[in-house]
Structures are given as structure tokens and as C-alpha cells.
Amino acid sequence: xxxxxxxxxxxxxxxxxFRSKIAKHAVAIYRAEGFGAVSMRRLAxxxxxxxxxxxxxxxxxxxxxxxxxxxxxxxxxDEIQEILKLIVAPDERLQTAAQTFVSYWIDHPDHFxxxxxxxxxxxxxxxxxxxxxxxxxxxxxxxxxxxAVLQDHSNLKASTDTxxxxxxxxxxxxxxxxxxxxxxxxxxxDRLLTSIIGPxxxxx
Amino acid sequence: xxxxxxxxxxxxxxxxxFRSKIAKHAVAIYRAEGFGAVSMRRLAxxxxxxxxxxxxxxxxxxxxxxxxxxxxxxxxxDEIQEILKLIVAPDERLQTAAQTFVSYWIDHPDHFxxxxxxxxxxxxxxxxxxxxxxxxxxxxxxxxxxxAVLQDHSNLKASTDTxxxxxxxxxxxxxxxxxxxxxxxxxxxDRLLTSIIGPxxxxx
DNA sequence: CATTATTATAGCACGCGTATCAATTAAAAG
DNA sequence: CTTTTAATTGATACGCGTGCTATAATAATG
Numbered sequence: 001x002x003x004x005x006x007x008x009x010x011x012x013x014x015x016x017x018f019r020s021k022i023a024k025h026a027v028a029i030y031r032a033e034g035f036g037a038v039s040m041r042r043l044a045x046x047x048x049x050x051x052x053x054x055x056x057x058x059x060x061x062x063x064x065x066x067x068x069x070x071x072x073x074x075x076x077x078d079e080i081q082e083i084l085k086l087i088v089a090p091d092e093r094l095q096t097a098a099q100t101f102v103s104y105w106i107d108h109p110d111h112f113x114x115x116x117x118x119x120x121x122x123x124x125x126x127x128x129x130x131x132x133x134x135x136x137x138x139x140x141x142x143x144x145x146x147x148a149v150l151q152d153h154s155n156l157k158a159s160t161d162t163x164x165x166x167x168x169x170x171x172x173x174x175x176x177x178x179x180x181x182x183x184x185x186x187x188x189x190d191r192l193l194t195s196i197i198g199p200x201x202x203x204x
Numbered sequence: 205x206x207x208x209x210x211x212x213x214x215x216x217x218x219x220x221x222f223r224s225k226i227a228k229h230a231v232a233i234y235r236a237e238g239f240g241a242v243s244m245r246r247l248a249x250x251x252x253x254x255x256x257x258x259x260x261x262x263x264x265x266x267x268x269x270x271x272x273x274x275x276x277x278x279x280x281x282d283e284i285q286e287i288l289k290l291i292v293a294p295d296e297r298l299q300t301a302a303q304t305f306v307s308y309w310i311d312h313p314d315h316f317x318x319x320x321x322x323x324x325x326x327x328x329x330x331x332x333x334x335x336x337x338x339x340x341x342x343x344x345x346x347x348x349x350x351x352a353v354l355q356d357h358s359n360l361k362a363s364t365d366t367x368x369x370x371x372x373x374x375x376x377x378x379x380x381x382x383x384x385x386x387x388x389x390x391x392x393x394d395r396l397l398t399s400i401i402g403p404x405x406x407x408x
Numbered sequence: 409c410a411t412t413a414t415t416a417t418a419g420c421a422c423g424c425g426t427a428t429c430a431a432t433t434a435a436a437a438g
Numbered sequence: 439c440t441t442t443t444a445a446t447t448g449a450t451a452c453g454c455g456t457g458c459t460a461t462a463a464t465a466a467t468g
Contacts, residue, residue: 005437006443039424050447052427061425116380117321139384155395161387162374162395169373170366176320180343183365191359191366195399209467210413243454254417256456265455 018057022047023067030068035114038068065118066132072111073138076104080141090148091197095190097145098167102189105171112175116168139164149197159196166192222261226251227271234272239318242272269322270336276315277342280308284345294352295401299394301349302371306393309375316379320372343368353401363400370396 010018025046029038040061044051058064080100087093105112143160150156170188173180182188214222229250233242244265248255262268284304291297309316347364354360374392377384386392 004443005441007433007435007445009444040426041424051425052448053446055426056445116376136384155391158387158391158395161377162370162392165373165377165386165392166366166370166396167373168377169369169371172320172376173365173369173372180340182369183362187359187362188366188369191362191399192370192396193399195395195397208413209411211415211463211465213414244456245454256418256458257416259456260415 015057022054022057022064026064026067027071030071030114035110035118038065062118065114069115070134072108072115073135076101076111077138077141079104090145094142094145094149094197095193097142098163098189098193099186101142102167102170102185105168106174106185109175112171116172117176146196163192163196166195219261226258226261226268230268230272231275234275234318239314239322242269266322269318273319274338276312276319277339280305280315281342281345283308294349298346298349298353298401299397301346302367302393302397303390305346306371306374306389309372310378310389313379316375320376321380350400367396367400370399 022043026038026043029042029046040054041051043064044054047054054064080097083096083100084093087096105116142164143156146160146163147153147156150159167189170185170192174182174185226247230242230247233246233250244258245255247268248258251258258268284301287300287304288297291300309320346368347360350364350367351357351360354363371393374389374396378386378389
């Protein structure tokens, strides 16, 4: 079983290196000039390769944007963790985390758009998201927080998922449907929590 | 105060006529070939005018898509009204309407994308939606249904808005974040309703 | 008729995501 | 060295949303 002649395929490390180089520049552009500035042609110029070379390493733009999501999601997660340090009561922890989550996306509409709405219109697939382990972890936080509050663990998953999709829904609506006079986000989040942990008194 | 010379501005009826002509063709293209096929150039060809002429009558593509929303929203509303005919109990009416609403968007991902996710990426504004009276009415249905169930009307708005954004959130998440193993949509909707009308037994 | 105000058009431009394809370069084996 | 294979490049292309400009068509007034 001798090796075949000719140039060998890209080594695994080369692939990783190139991908992370692209990712690094993508994040830099996004941070400096926002979502609209991140384009394949621009990225290629920045990195110093032909636009089509990128397609040898990524499936498409969507595939690159995932690296930006990671960046944003980590930022959001940090914000939540930071606040949770100060709180011990399980129900207060859940409430605070939820409020912080919702606030984050309302305070950073560009981040929200990037993570949740950067679907490519030309593709027929609506699906935006591909969950890797790291991304999943950011959402599992809520599973843990809900678990700490719920006495009945039988429908932990349903509760958690309702909470997550509900929070995203609130952020989504306030971001995209601006004409509608939505109720206060904090109130809505509070009300949403009711379906999980029962009536609460809001945190001052 | 004599009229000035020269060709008079478009009459109001001319404007309306042209707009609805564009809208008609847009709906036709969308119905026949889906979201991706609706483009300004295509639309112009279909209607028989220069692409840029459309911009004299519409602010941009977004402005045209509103007519498609109206079409889809009416369809969804009809589906809800149809089912509600058979139900009298207020709480059951609310539950059924909510489940139908969520199901509609999950069963029609293309419609969901059109209505809720057709933002133009090049524009920096995330906002997609402009609510006209007609569109608002489709959402007010839920306000009425909630009102019929709630004894305490003091936080009717918060409850309704939480429900609406929650339902949209469920539809949104199931449509766009496909990798995540979401709980059953019916269960989540049920749980969401809990925050509004308290614990319910699900409808068989 | 001519004048004039308005709309409509064609043509070009920019940048976008993405695809194709021939030509070139790089790295290994013989 | 040459040969072989893979990676990269450049050019070109399509269609997209949208803007600009110069020109033509239109419909009223005087």
C-alpha cells in the first residue's frame, strides 16, 4: 500500500489554519464595519486569496458566518454568567438569565440579525442554524437553570424549549416588527417565565 | 389659482392601479415558483415595464413583499376562522387558534420566511414589517380570544403580546434552528398558553 | 400649434453570492 | 530531472437589488 504520487491533499492542520484565518478576518470586518461589510469578495481581498478559493474551504457564506455566531454567542453567554455570579436563589437566577438574554438581543439588533436572520435568500432552505457542541452549550445553560427551579422534572425539556423559543420570539418580534406597539419586553419575559415556574414577583 | 402647464402627476387611481398590477404579478410568481423567483427584474419583465419604473411606485422590494404578506396572512387567518367556527368554549377557542397559528407556519416554511424573514440583508435596518390596519387585524384576533378567557383584564396586552411573540418564536425556532432537537410544537404551544390562562388539559 | 411639467425608459454602474473552466502553481513520488 | 496529483488562480458569467443619467414619451396648458 504505497502512497500515490502527486501533491498530497491539504493536511488537516492546513485546513484548520486556513479556516480560522478566514474566520479571524471575518470577525474583524464584522466588528469594525458591521454585517453588511462581510462579503466573500471583501474577505478574499483581506485574506489575500482569490474569491473562489474560499469556496474550497467553506461551503458558502453561511458556513463562514457560523464563526461570527460563535463570537456573538460567547459574548452573550459571558454577560449572563457575569450577572449570575451575584445571585444564588434558583428562581432569581432563572429570571435574571432570561431577562439578560432577551435584553441582549434587543440591545444588539445587529448581533441578533447576524445570528438568527442571516439566511441566504437565494437558497430555498429557510434553515439558518447549524448547532455545534459549543453553540449548544450556550443554550443548555437554561436547561440547567430550569432544572434547578422545577420540582417536576418530567417535562424539563418541554419547559426549557418553550422558554428558549419564547425568549427568542420576544427578541425577534421586537427587532423585526417595530410598528406593532409591543408590551414591555421585561413584562413579556416575566409572563413567559410564568409558564415554567408559576407566578413570580418581578425583580426590582 | 390656475393649474400649471405640463403633464399632470399620476392620478391617485393610476397609482393604485399600477401598484395592484405589480402586486398581482408578484403574488402569481410567488405562488407558481416560490419566494426565490420574485425579483425586481423578473417582475418588470412580467409586467412589461422597465425595472426602474417599479421604483417610481414602490420604495423597494420590501414594499412589494407586503402585498404577498397580505395574501399569506389572509390565508392563515382563514384557516383559523374556519376551525373556530366549530368551537364555542373560550379556552378551547384560544388553544385551537394558537395551535393552528403555530402549525400553519411550521407547515408552510416558505410562507414563514416570506412574512417574517424577508429582510433585505444589504439594508442596515433589521425591521421587516410594516403594520397596516389589515395586517393588525390578523393579530387582534388573539387579543379578543385572550380577552374572552381572562378574568383579569388589567394585563390583557402583556398576555396577548407574550402569546403572539411566543407563538412566532416557536415557529421561528422550529423553522430556522433545525439541528436542535426541539420539543413537540404542540406541547410548547400548550405550555406557552399556561402563562396566559393557567394550566390546561390539552385537546385530544 | 408650441410649451412645459411629469413620467417612463434604456443604458450603465456597483457590489453581491455563486458557478464554471481553463491555466497555472505547488508538492510529492518515480 | 519528469511525472502525477491537488490546490489555486484568473477570467468570465448569471442574476440579484439598486442607484444615476440622459433621453424619449406623454398629456396637460397657453
